[in-house]
Amino acid sequence: MYFEISESDLKREKEAARALRKSRWWQNKIASGVCYYCNGPVTAKTATMDHILPVSRGGRSVAGNVVVACKPCNTAKKDQLTSEWEEFLEKSRTVTPNTTSSDKT
C-alpha cells in the first residue's frame, strides 16, 4: 500500500507535531529518559520525536504514533517502517554481550 502525501497534509502533520512537542504528554515522555527503539538514554536536549509510521507514509502526528527516539536512531530510521527498522534493530541487539553466557572454547 502506498500513500500519497500532499503538501498540505505534510504541513498539517508538521504543525501537529510541533504542537505535540509542547504538550505535557511529550514532556513526560522525554522525562522517562529512554529511547523507544534502543532503550538508550535520552535527555531533553538529545530526544527527538519519531513517527512510528512516517508522515511520508501516511502517519499522523498523534500520541499513538509518535515516540521518543535518540538522535542516532532517528537518523538511522528515517522513512523506514517500524517493521523494516525492527530487523535492523534486531541485528544490532543480538551483538549485545550476554554476561551469563559460559560457552567459552
Ligand SMILES: [Zn+2]
Ligand atoms: Zn535509540
